[in-house]
Amino acid sequence: MNYSLQLKELWPSVRAGLLCERKYGALLNNFCPLDHITQELELLNATDFVSEACKKAQRSQGSAAEEETGTGEESRSQERFGEGRIVMQAEMMTQAEMSPPRHASISSKIKCYTFPRGDITRFRPARPDILGLLNYYLMDAASLLPVLALNVQPDDFVLDLCAAPGGKTLALLQTGACGHLAANDVSICRTKRLHQILYNYVPTEIRKAVSVTSCDGRDWEQLGGGTFHKVLVDVPCTTDRHSVMEEENNIFHKRRTKERQMLPMLQLQLLMAGILATKPGGKVVYSTCSLSPLQNEHVIERAVEIAETQFNISIHVEDLSHFRTLFQDTFSFFSDCRLGELVLPHLTANFGPMYFCKLCRV
Numbered sequence: 001m002n003y004s005l006q007l008k009e010l011w012p013s014v015r016a017g018l019l020c021e022r023k024y025g026a027l028l029n030n031f032c033p034l035d036h037i038t039q040e041l042e043l044l045n046a047t048d049f050v051s052e053a054c055k056k057a058q059r060s061q062g063s064a065a066e067e068e069t070g071t072g073e074e075s076r077s078q079e080r081f082g083e084g085r086i087v088m089q090a091e092m093m094t095q096a097e098m099s100p101p102r103h104a105s106i107s108s109k110i111k112c113y114t115f116p117r118g119d120i121t122r123f124r125p126a127r128p129d130i131l132g133l134l135n136y137y138l139m140d141a142a143s144l145l146p147v148l149a150l151n152v153q154p155d156d157f158v159l160d161l162c163a164a165p166g167g168k169t170l171a172l173l174q175t176g177a178c179g180h181l182a183a184n185d186v187s188i189c190r191t192k193r194l195h196q197i198l199y200n201y202v203p204t205e206i207r208k209a210v211s212v213t214s215c216d217g218r219d220w221e222q223l224g225g226g227t228f229h230k231v232l233v234d235v236p237c238t239t240d241r242h243s244v245m246e247e248e249n250n251i252f253h254k255r256r257t258k259e260r261q262m263l264p265m266l267q268l269q270l271l272m273a274g275i276l277a278t279k280p281g282g283k284v285v286y287s288t289c290s291l292s293p294l295q296n297e298h299v300i301e302r303a304v305e306i307a308e309t310q311f312n313i314s315i316h317v318e319d320l321s322h323f324r325t326l327f328q329d330t331f332s333f334f335s336d337c338r339l340g341e342l343v344l345p346h347l348t349a350n351f352g353p354m355y356f357c358k359l360c361r362v
């Protein structure tokens with residue numbers, strides 16, 4: 001009932017997506033030899049959606065540069081001629097909505113293969129290479145968007161505050177850019193799964209440089225405040241896809257009512273801890289796999305307000321709308337998010353839900 005009010009006419013299709021089998025992406029493991037596996041995936045008609053988006057960004061930046069230098073003008077005026085208003089409108093849209101901004105950069109080192117829209121082929125399980133490392137990790141491809149939004153730069157100190165079971169930690173390592181990576185999760189048994197993923201996918205010398213802890217993320221400030229360039233806050237949430245399908249551990253179960261009601265408060269506290277762990281000028285990406293504005297935009301708004309009033313910290317919420325343009329071939333985005341971006345499940349592209357929002361500690 002709640003989501004039908006929020007998503008209106010989109011809800012029946014989102015609901016159908018949630019009730020059907022989800023789609024996976026295969027995050028390639030850069031620590032393995034990859035020639036063979038990329039060939040194999042491409043033969044199956046899967047493509048690396050990250051490199052496709054990079055190419056798209058480069059093309060649009062190239063044509064923006066052309067526009068600045070005046071080249072290409074002639075061909076465009078020929079295109080305009082005779083097609084009147086429709087072309088003009090398309091052009092206005094090109095500039096306002098379709099071109100990613102000049103600063104839009106995404107890490108091209110992360111490679112994730114997905115099958116095209118409407119293709120529901122399943123990936124076969126990953127295989128180990130000669131050193132015993134698995135060649136890809138199957139995950140909801142939309143889970144990579146918060147990592148791409150974080151845009152880790154060489155030698156960045158990175159904190160993954162709620163890291164287990166570790167899909168996003170693994171993606172952060174695939175950038176090859178983390179100067180230091182701290183991966184934390186309050187749950188000891190889930191942290192064991194994180195260790196297992198690192199063991200299965202990451203060579204020993206790199207694995208040893210990741211510091212894995214099991215602290216309550218809300219206390220992080222006491223452990224290392226203001227020291228990170230990039231912080232990922234991938235909070236516990238109502239995990240909507242799991243909640244509509246699974247009985248076990250369901251957050252909507254009566255006995256978990258209190259815990260569910262307290263989620264936005266926990267999320268806010270974790271986001272505040274993430275903000276305080278960031279250096280001035282550093283970035284925080286907040287993410288959930290819920291459709292709920294109470295767990296998404298509202299948490300952002302409250303955190304920005306508290307940072308300002310209680311800690312005298314200014315926060316700038318970054319515009320990520322270029323993600324919609326770059327990744328629209330792979331994901332269905334909600335176009336009415338007040339802050340951040342939301343991937344909606346859809347039968348032809350059944351990823352998500354995934355909400356992500358990027359903050360800069362000014």
Ligand SMILES: C[S@@+](CC[C@H](N)C(=O)[O-])C[C@H]1O[C@@H](n2cnc3c(N)ncnc32)[C@H](O)[C@@H]1O
Nearest residue numbers: 162163164165166167168186187216217234236
């Ligand atoms: C959405 S999951 C994280 C998924 C993970 N980032 C990944 O990509 O695999 C949320 C995690 O938050 C952890 N968590 C819950 N409360 C926490 C707290 N107070 N401090 C740190 N982690 C917490 C849960 O144990 C859970 O593993």
